[in-house]
Amino acid sequence: MTQVTMETLEAGGFDGIIKEGAEAFDGDRAPLPCFVHHRDAGGWCERGATMEAYEIPFCEVHGAEIKAGILAEIYHDAGNALEAQAAALVRAYPVAKLEERVDPETSARGHNETTGNAHPVDIFFAARMHTLRLMRLSWSAGQHWMLEVLEEKREGASAQLAFALALRAQKTGEPV
Secondary structure (H helix, E strand, O other), X not given: OOOOOHHHHHHHHHOOOEXXXXXXXXXXXXXXXXXXXXXXXXXXXXOEOOEEEOOEEEOHHHHHHXXXXXXXXXXXXXXXXXXXXXXXXXXXXXXXXXXXXXXXXXXXXXXXXXXXOOOHHHHHHHHHHHHXXXXXXXXXOOOHHHHHHHHHHHHHHHHHHHHHHHHHXXXXXXXX
């Protein structure tokens, strides 16, 4: 897998998608709240923003999760993309705190079953990746108005993916 750094991201034409440190918030240090607020994500995040992605403010925890998703979407490597994101997802959306928000089909799923239906991990991973792609394309086209709408959809898919990963690990005894 290609080593992804901010330098390779910028060299690939994606300069400004992710802003951290002094670069974030155009140097404005006014405390901003984290934008995460989807119902499945537990409602409004109460942590302060430390970074930006697509010019949307995120706290350290949710920022790490969206950064992992953005990098995976840009440098998609099917063999390693999910493993690299799993820890960030489960940390950002802990199933123990948000258990009532888990999709009923995910909760009911026998994680060792082989059925004709796609596994919830696959369904929500695809939904998250498609939403991240739409966010990147909207940002690239200067359609910034669309990013907040898509961000809420990304939060929902991310939370459900985290729940599906955690429940699968819990039911199979394997690590996330």
